[in-house]
Amino acid sequence: MVKICCIGAGYVGxxxxxxxxxxxxxxxxxxxxxxxxxxxAWNSDELPIYExxxxxxxxxCRGKNLFFSTNVEKHVSEADIxxxxxxxxxxxxxxxxxxxxxxxxxxxxARMIADVSKSDKIVVEKSTVPVKTAEAIEKILxxxxxxxxxxxxxxxxxxxxxxxxxxxxxxxxxxxGGRDTPGGQKAIHALRDVYAHWVPQxxxxxxxxxxxxxxKLAANAFLAQRISSVNAMSAxxxxxxxxxxxxxxxxxxxxxxxxxxLNASVGFGGSCFQKDILNLVYICECNxxxxxxxxxxxxxxxxxxxxxxxxxxxxxxxxxxxxxxxIAILGFAFKKDTGDTRETPAIDVCKGLxxxxxxxxxxxxxxxxxxxxxxxxxxxxxWDHPIHLQPMSPxxxxxVSVAWDAYEAAKDAHGLCILTEWDEFRTLDYQKIFNSMQxxxxxxxxxxxxxxxxxxxxxxxxxxxxxxxxxxxxxMPAMA
Numbered sequence: 217m218v219k220i221c222c223i224g225a226g227y228v229g230x231x232x233x234x235x236x237x238x239x240x241x242x243x244x245x246x247x248x249x250x251x252x253x254x255x256x257a258w259n260s261d262e263l264p265i266y267e268x269x270x271x272x273x274x275x276x277c278r279g280k281n282l283f284f285s286t287n288v289e290k291h292v293s294e295a296d297i298x299x300x301x302x303x304x305x306x307x308x309x310x311x312x313x314x315x316x317x318x319x320x321x322x323x324x325x326a327r328m329i330a331d332v333s334k335s336d337k338i339v340v341e342k343s344t345v346p347v348k349t350a351e352a353i354e355k356i357l358x359x360x361x362x363x364x365x366x367x368x369x370x371x372x373x374x375x376x377x378x379x380x381x382x383x384x385x386x387x388x389x390x391x392x393g394g395r396d397t398p399g400g401q402k403a404i405h406a407l408r409d410v411y412a413h414w415v416p417q418x419x420x421x422x423x424x425x426x427x428x429x430x431x432k433l434a435a436n437a438f439l440a441q442r443i444s445s446v447n448a449m450s451a452x453x454x455x456x457x458x459x460x461x462x463x464x465x466x467x468x469x470x471x472x473x474x475x476x477x478l479n480a481s482v483g484f485g486g487s488c489f490q491k492d493i494l495n496l497v498y499i500c501e502c503n504x505x506x507x508x509x510x511x512x513x514x515x516x517x518x519x520x521x522x523x524x525x526x527x528x529x530x531x532x533x534x535x536x537x538x539x540x541x542x543i544a545i546l547g548f549a550f551k552k553d554t555g556d557t558r559e560t561p562a563i564d565v566c567k568g569l570x571x572x573x574x575x576x577x578x579x580x581x582x583x584x585x586x587x588x589x590x591x592x593x594x595x596x597x598x599w600d601h602p603i604h605l606q607p608m609s610p611x612x613x614x615x616v617s618v619a620w621d622a623y624e625a626a627k628d629a630h631g632l633c634i635l636t637e638w639d640e641f642r643t644l645d646y647q648k649i650f651n652s653m654q655x656x657x658x659x660x661x662x663x664x665x666x667x668x669x670x671x672x673x674x675x676x677x678x679x680x681x682x683x684x685x686x687x688x689x690x691x692m693p694a695m696a
Contacts, residue, residue: 217243217244218244219243219291219296220236220243220246220296220298221246221248221292221295221298221299222247222301223292223298223299223300223302223325224300224302225248225251225255225264226249226254226265226301226303227380227487228342228343228373229247229249230247230258230274231375231381231384232384233282233299234273234277235273238273238277240281241280243281243410245277245281246284246285246291247283247284248287248291249288251286255284255285259278265556266554266555267554269382270381273381292328292329292333293333296335296337297337297340297406298329298339299340299342300322304317304319304321304322304345305317306494308595308596312498314494316495317345317491319349319352322345322353326353326356330360330361330362333364333366336364336367337366338403338407339368340368340407341369341371341372342372344373344491345370348426348429350393350429351425353368365399367394367395367399368395368425369392369394369403369428370425370429371391371393371428372428372432373432374387377550377556385414387419389419389420390415390420391421392408393424393426393427394424394425395424408420432492433492433499436488437496437512439489440516441515442477442478443477443484444484444516444518446480447480447483448518449463449464449682450480450682451521453682454681457685459682459683460682461480461683464480479663479664480682481522481561481637481663482522482561482663482681483523483564484519484550484561485558485559485560486551486556487559489559491559493513523561524564526681527564529660530631531569534658538569538572538631539573540573540574540575541629541630542574542576542577542629542630543569543576543577543629543630544578544579544626544629544631544633545566545625545635546580546632546636547579547636547637548562548580548583548591548636549582549636550562550636552636554582555582555587557583561635561662563592566578570592574615575615576617577618578616578618579620581638585618588618589616592613593613622649623644627652629657631658632657632658633660633662634659634660634665634666636663637665641663641665646670650675655675657677658676658678659676659678661679661680661681662681664680664682664683666680668680677689
C-alpha cells in the first residue's frame with residue numbers, strides 16, 4: 217500500500233489530502249502538524265477551516281484511509297511520498313525583508329525528514345515557494361542522507377478558496393516538476409499515477425523543477441494584475457462618469473481577454489497574491505532584473521492605492537471626519553464563501569477608518585470576533601506564521617465591536633461599507649437599514665453588489681466603486 221504523508225494541516229494540506237484519500241482508496245494518507253489544537257479540530261465535527269464540500273469528503277474517509285495526527289515523525293518515516301505544505305511567510309527582517317520568502321519552516325521540515333527517514337522518499341513541494349527552493353532542499357537532504365535517496369518534486373496548488381474542493385475534483389491542470397534524470401522521471405510518474413486516479417492524463421503537465429515553481433508565482437501575478445488593471449480603470453471611470461461594470465463587460469467580451477477577474481473592487485486579498493508577487497519581485501531583483509521587478513511592484517501599489525482611495529472617499533464624503541461616528545462594516549473575509557481573512561482588504565480599510573477615530577461595528581457570516589480583533593491588532597505578515605507562534609492574546613481594539621447580523625451592525629451608523637460580496641448582502645432590507653441609520657445615511661459599496669438606483673430612491677447617498685458619482689460626492693475630493 218502506497219503511503220502518503222503531508223506535513224502541514226492548513227488550507228492547502230487538509231483539503232488536498234482529503235480529496236486524494238477519497239479518490240484513491242488504496243492509498244493511506246496521513247496529515248500531520250505540530251499544532252495539537254489544529255489536529256484535534258480536523259478530528260472533530262468542527263473542522264478548522266470552512267470550505268464548501270470539505271466536511272463531506274473528510275467524514276467519508278477519516279479513520280479509513282485518511283488520518284490526522286501530531287505524531288509527525290512516525291508518519292514521515294513510514295511514508296513513500298511526503299508533501300510539504302508548511303507556512304512560507306514574507307520575511308520581516310534581515311536580507312530581503314518585506315519581499316523575500318522566509319523558508320525557516322521549510323528548512324526545519326527538510327531536516328526532520330532527513331533525521332527520521334529509513335527508506336527512499338519522494339518529497340513534494342506543495343507550499344508556494346520561491347524558484348530554486350527545491351535545489352536548497354535537495355542540498356539539505358543529500359548532505360544528511362545516510363545512504364537514503366530523495367527525489368524532490370514541485371507540485372504547486374492552484375486552489376481558489378470557496379471552490380477548493382471543486383477545484384481539486386476537476387482541476388484545470390495539475391503541474392508536476394522534477395529533475396530530468398532517471399530517478400527524477402520515476403518520481404514524476406509515481407506522483408502522476410496518484411492524480412491519474414481521477415484527473416485526465418492531458419491535464420497533468422510535467423515540467424522541470426524551475427518551471428513548476430515559477431508557474432505558480434506567474435499564475436498568481438497574472439490574476440492579481442488583472443484585478444489591479446480593472447481597479448485602475450475604476451478610478452478613471454469615477455473621474456470621467458464612465459461605469460466600470462459596463463467597461464469591464466465590453467472588454468471581457470473579447471475572447472482573447474475573457475470575462476474572469478474583471479470585477480472592480482476595494483482590492484484583492486488572500487494569502488497568495490501579494491506574497492507571491494513580492495516573492496517574484498525579490499527573485500527579479502536578485503537576478504538584476506530591476507525593470508521587471510518594478511513592473512510587478514506596480515500591481516501591489518495599485519492595490520494599496522485602491523484601498524486608501526476607498527478610505528479617503530468614506531472620510532471626505534462624511535464632512536471630512538469620521539471621528540466618533542459609528543460605521544458599519546459588512547464583510548471581513550477577503551471574498552465570499554470563505555472564513556479566510558488573510559491579507560483581506562477589510563483590514564487596511566478598517567485600520568484607515570480607525571486611524572481617523574471611527575467606531576466600527578463589523579458583521580461577517582463566517583469570521584469570528586476573535587479573528588477580527590486579532591487581524592486588526594497584528595503586525596503585517598504575522599498571520600503567516602503557525603498559529604502557536606502568533607501573538608497569543610491580541611490587544612482588543614476598543615473602537616471595534618462585532619455584530620450578530622447586518623441590521624445590528626447598521627443601527628445608528630452614519631455609514632455602511634460593504635467589503636465582502638456575500639450573497640446575503642444583495643438581498644438585505646435596505647429600507648429597514650435606512651430607517652435605523654443616522655442621516656444623511658451613506659453606503660460605500662466596495663464590491664459593486666447593491667442596486668445603486670434603488671438605494672438612492674430609498675434616500676441613501678451611495679458610492680459604488682467605478683460607477684458615476686452621486687452629486688453629493690462630486691464636490692468632495694477623491695484623494696486626501
